[in-house]
Amino acid sequence: MIPVYLCDDEAAVNALLEKLVGDQVMIMGRDMGPVKTAYDPISLLEMQKEGEVPAIYFLDIDFPGYMSGLELAVKLRQYDPRGFIVFITAHDDMMFETFRYRLEALDYIVKGDAAELAKRVNGCLESICQRLMDEPDGKGAYCSLKIFDTIRHIPLQEILYFEAVGRRHTLVLHMDGEVLEFNSSLGHFEEKLGEGFWRCHRSFLVNRARIRSVRLKENLVELDNGETCLLARKAKAEYASNRKG
Amino acid sequence: MPIGFRVAAICLLFLVESVAIFWIAMALAGEQAKWKHRAVFYVGFCAVKWVAVLALAMEGEDEVKLWSFLLELFLSLATLMLLCLIFCRACHIALAKAAGASMLGYFLAYSITDFLTETAAYYTPVFDGRYLLVFTSLVLPYLLALAVTGVIVFVLRKTEFSQYFSYLFQGRLRMAVSLAIGLLLMELKLFLTHLFPDVVHNAAYAAFWFGLIAVALFVIQFGAMYAASRDKVKAQEETIAQQQAHMELLEELQSEIRAFRHDLTNLLSGITLSAQEGDLEAVQEFMKRTSGYFDEKLGKEIRQMEGLSNIKVYPVRSLISTKLGLMQQRQIQVALEIIHPVTGAKMPTEDLLRCQGILLDNAIEAAAKEEGKIRVVMLQGEGELYLAVANNYDEQPNLSALGKGGYTTKGKGHGTGLSSYRKIVSRCKGCLARTYLKDGFLVQELRIPV
Numbered sequence: 089m090i091p092v093y094l095c096d097d098e099a100a101v102n103a104l105l106e107k108l109v110g111d112q113v114m115i116m117g118r119d120m121g122p123v124k125t126a127y128d129p130i131s132l133l134e135m136q137k138e139g140e141v142p143a144i145y146f147l148d149i150d151f152p153g154y155m156s157g158l159e160l161a162v163k164l165r166q167y168d169p170r171g172f173i174v175f176i177t178a179h180d181d182m183m184f185e186t187f188r189y190r191l192e193a194l195d196y197i198v199k200g201d202a203a204e205l206a207k208r209v210n211g212c213l214e215s216i217c218q219r220l221m222d223e224p225d226g227k228g229a230y231c232s233l234k235i236f237d238t239i240r241h242i243p244l245q246e247i248l249y250f251e252a253v254g255r256r257h258t259l260v261l262h263m264d265g266e267v268l269e270f271n272s273s274l275g276h277f278e279e280k281l282g283e284g285f286w287r288c289h290r291s292f293l294v295n296r297a298r299i300r301s302v303r304l305k306e307n308l309v310e311l312d313n314g315e316t317c318l319l320a321r322k323a324k325a326e327y328a329s330n331r332k333g
Numbered sequence: 334m335p336i337g338f339r340v341a342a343i344c345l346l347f348l349v350e351s352v353a354i355f356w357i358a359m360a361l362a363g364e365q366a367k368w369k370h371r372a373v374f375y376v377g378f379c380a381v382k383w384v385a386v387l388a389l390a391m392e393g394e395d396e397v398k399l400w401s402f403l404l405e406l407f408l409s410l411a412t413l414m415l416l417c418l419i420f421c422r423a424c425h426i427a428l429a430k431a432a433g434a435s436m437l438g439y440f441l442a443y444s445i446t447d448f449l450t451e452t453a454a455y456y457t458p459v460f461d462g463r464y465l466l467v468f469t470s471l472v473l474p475y476l477l478a479l480a481v482t483g484v485i486v487f488v489l490r491k492t493e494f495s496q497y498f499s500y501l502f503q504g505r506l507r508m509a510v511s512l513a514i515g516l517l518l519m520e521l522k523l524f525l526t527h528l529f530p531d532v533v534h535n536a537a538y539a540a541f542w543f544g545l546i547a548v549a550l551f552v553i554q555f556g557a558m559y560a561a562s563r564d565k566v567k568a569q570e571e572t573i574a575q576q577q578a579h580m581e582l583l584e585e586l587q588s589e590i591r592a593f594r595h596d597l598t599n600l601l602s603g604i605t606l607s608a609q610e611g612d613l614e615a616v617q618e619f620m621k622r623t624s625g626y627f628d629e630k631l632g633k634e635i636r637q638m639e640g641l642s643n644i645k646v647y648p649v650r651s652l653i654s655t656k657l658g659l660m661q662q663r664q665i666q667v668a669l670e671i672i673h674p675v676t677g678a679k680m681p682t683e684d685l686l687r688c689q690g691i692l693l694d695n696a697i698e699a700a701a702k703e704e705g706k707i708r709v710v711m712l713q714g715e716g717e718l719y720l721a722v723a724n725n726y727d728e729q730p731n732l733s734a735l736g737k738g739g740y741t742t743k744g745k746g747h748g749t750g751l752s753s754y755r756k757i758v759s760r761c762k763g764c765l766a767r768t769y770l771k772d773g774f775l776v777q778e779l780r781i782p783v
Contacts, residue, residue, distance in 0.1 A: 158672075162714065185670045185708045189721040189776060235765060236717050236780060248733075258759035266769035267732050269758055315733045 089119055090220070091139040095126045095160075096148040096176065102127065104202065105146055105176070108209050118217060120144065129160040141168040144216060146209075149177040161191045169238050172216050174209075231281060233261075235270075244284060248298050248311050250277055252291040262315065288327075292317040302327060342471060343386070344379065349475040350446060351378035353482040358416060358438030360486040362431065363495020364424040377415045381408055402527045409519065413439065425756075429512060430502045436515030437553070443522065444546045445481050449474035451538065497557030500564060507560065518549055568648075575651030578658070579641070586634050593631060640671035644711070648686055649675070653709070656693040663697065665705035675711050678718035678781040680761045685781070688757055689720065691750040692777050696724035699775065708774070718781045723774040730775055732768060 092113070094105045102125050113120045124139070126132035129151055136143065145164060149157035161173055173193045175184075187193040194215065197208045230241040248262040252274045259277070261268040278287050286294050288309050300312045304324060308316045319327075355374050359366055385408045389401060413435050420431035453474040489495070501511040522542075600623060607615040637657065644650040653669070660667045678685065696707045701724075710721040735751060758766045763782040770776070 185668050185710050185721075185723075186672055186712055189708075189710050189723065189778065190712050190719050236782075237715075254756070254759040262733055265732065266767065267735070268768075269755065269766040271759075271762060271764070313733075 089121055089140070090216075091143045092120055092123045092146070093126065093132060093135060093139075093143060094123065094146045095129065095132045096146075097127055097151050098148075099127070101148070101176070101199065104205070105209070108206050109146070109213070112210050112213050116213070118213060119220075120213070129155050129163075132160070133163055136164060136167055142170040142172065143168060144172045144174070144213075146174050146176055149175055158186070158191070161187070161193070165191060166238050169240055172212075172219075174212050229284070231277075233268075233270075244281075244295065245297060247295050248313065248315060249295060249317055250274055250285075250293040251317070264313070286323070288323040289318040289320040304328075346471065346475055347379045347382045348375060349479050350382075350442060351375045353442035353446065353478060354378070354412075354416065354435075354438045356438075356482055356486045357441050357489075358420070358434045360489040361434040361437055361495060361498050362420065362424065362426055363490075363493070363498070364420075364426065366419075366423050370419050370423040374416060374419050378412060381411050381415070384408070402523070405523055406520065409439070409523065413519070427502065429508045430499060433502060433511050433515050434498070436512075436519040440515075440518040440521070440549070441485065441546060442478075442482060444542050445485075446475060446478040447522070448540075448543045448546075449478045449481070451542075494554070494557070497554070497561050500560040501553075501557050503560070503564070511556075521545075572647055572651055575655060576647075579651070579654050582654070583638070586631070586638065589631060589634070637667070637669050640669045640711075643671040643674050645674050645676045646682060646685070648682055649689060652686055652690055653693070656690075656697070660697060660707060663700075663705065665697065665700050665707050668706075668708045670709070671711045673713055675713045675718065678713075678783045679763070680757075680781050684757045684761065688754055688779060689722075691754045692720070692722040692779070695750055695777070696722045696775075699726050699730065700724040701727050706774075713783065716783055718783055720779040720781075721776060723771075723776040725774050729770070732770070735768060 092109055094102055096102045106123055106125055109123050124135055126135055147157050147160060157175060173191060174195045175187055175193055176197045176199060178199050184196045187196060195212050229244045231244055233240045233242060246263045251260045253260055257271055257273050259270060259272045274293050278293055284296055286296050288294050294309055294317050298311050299309055301310045303310060307319045309319050310316050351374060355371060388404055416435040417431045420426060421428060453470050502508045604616060604619045641650055641654055657667060700707055706725045708723040712719040758764050765780045767778040
């Protein structure tokens with residue numbers, strides 16, 4: 089069950105949303121709930137700590153007298169990096185791109201007539217369901233990565249390989265549909281990730297589960313998406329002896 | 334004296350010379366080297382020197398001067414080549430700058446050691462003990478030379494001379510002049526000793542050399558600062574030009590607002606009549622039609638202006654306003670969002686400019702030919718500056734190839750930007766670059782600690 093949180097300083101909006109989301113969850117028989125309502129950011133943050141993560145959040149953008157929706161979302165993300173955040177606001181001119189990229193907000197709904205709102209809310213829930221289904225079941229292993237003040241959990245099966253570049257300990261992490269570049273060392277990850285990963289070269293650490301073939305003649309390791317990594321002589325010998333034994 | 338002692342003394346001298354050259358050259362270039370590279374240079378340098386010693390010894394005293402001259406020239410050039418190669422491999426700096434730093438380092442280090450040994454030789458009283466003589470006339474001055482080198486290196490690093498130094502190698506003409514002067518300085522001693530072999534080496538001669546170093550240093554410093562200040566003036570001129578462009582944009586906006594006001598008055602006078610007659614339906618219809626009107630007409634421009642004025646780093650502001658103009662020319666829809674003031678991050682402004690420029694240029698190149706869309710976000714929050722540039726595309730880019738040098742979908746001559754972008758990112762400590770595809774957009778994110 090994924091908890092759903094609503095936070096708006098107007099009671100009417102909260103009530104409307106509660107009804108909409110509750111109905112949707114009921115009708116579609118979704119694996120969501122309970123639906124909880126907060127009237128200000130601080131109580132929402134407290135509620136979040138008590139509940140499970142990931143969760144779904146429907147947030148207003150302006151909370152007069154409190155932090156802005158942006159700050160609230162940053163705080164929510166710190167505790168729940170994989171949660172789903174949907175913003176609901178009265179005006180459509182504000183900073184959606186910032187929310188979309190910096191906070192990876194799922195959607196941005198403009199308060200309008202009820203029918204339109206219901207449609208958008210439903211759409212959001214639908215896409216959350218889809219994402220949850222696409223995601224690995226959550227029992228799989230994760231590689232956690234500290235990115236500034238949040239910790240990101242990357243499912244191991246999405247990782248293709250790590251590559252060390254340059255002389256200043258820069259790592260490039262290749263994933264499905266994403267490339268991440270940061271300061272760290274390959275040895276650190278080799279130690280942390282253990283047997284599932286293979287140091288096939290001084291500057292490559294490959295996910296064993298994603299290897300399609302090892303091309304001994306060309307000194308390459310081919311991954312299941314067609315990318316290749318270099319294969320060092322030492323690793324080659326190790327590979328050969330493992331196959332014999 | 335036993336041969337072992339002689340060899341050891343000579344080895345020590347070579348070591349001191351090579352250390353001095355390497356130190357000064359590194360300080361001039363403003364780089365740090367690994368021990369591995371230092372060791373390679375020391376060994377290489379010693380090898381070159383031994384070749385010189387052996388070759389000269391084999392020739393004997395009364396051989397032609399030309400031969401020894403050529404040999405020495407060749408050896409000094411070999412040292413230079415070695416140092417340049419190590420620089421290029423270890424520090425990834427441009428060849429010209431590496432060569433310049435090496436030449437100057439060579440000149441300075443040799444001048445210092447020469448001066449000190451000459452002086453020592455002049456003032457050393459005559460001893461009976463030969464070991465002591467070796468110590469006072471060779472080892473002591475060389476160690477002193479090392480200390481002097483240390484002081485010079487310290488001063489160079491403290492004053493961040495390397496920044497000025499790199500100005501000497503911007504532009505072809507400047508580079509050629511700097512290199513020529515460097516080479517001349519480096520070989521000056523050699524030429525002089527061979528052209529005027531009869532000059533007596535004494536303290537006055539050494540003092541002349543010392544004066545020469547001081548003058549050379551002064552001239553170099555002056556030249557570098559002059560070049561730097563000229564570049565600064567140029568940059569300021571550019572900023573002024575871009576500010577003017579910004580102002581023009583503002584004026585345009587103002588005239589649009591005036592036109593809009595005129596428009597609105599007309600519209601309102603029309604609806605006033607309906608309101609007076611109590612035609613509620615007409616009023617409602619009017620409201621419906623006009624509510625989005627203002628936003629449609631001016632909202633986007635005003636938001637962009639707001640965004641731009643939130644950038645407090647002026648060079649970045651002018652870069653972005655220039656690129657916005659370019660996007661407008663190419664009829665690319667832009668969404669620019671900078672909701673909080675941006676005051677800079679722990680990255681030199683030039684690097685920040687280059688990163689932002691590369692990302693924007695790439696987005697402009699790669700955006701879909703029809704209905705191109707670009708979104709630019711900058712957000713300075715607690716502890717970080719967040720940049721994101723997103724563009725839609727015609728053909729899905731290959732993410733893994735994107736980072737490798739020279740990837741492009743545009744044919745030859747493109748695609749060098751991203752590899753230098755990656756170089757800058759890897760140079761900046763704590764930076765995080767992320768590239769991903771989302772909802773039909775290629776998103777390039779950069780997070781820099783503040």
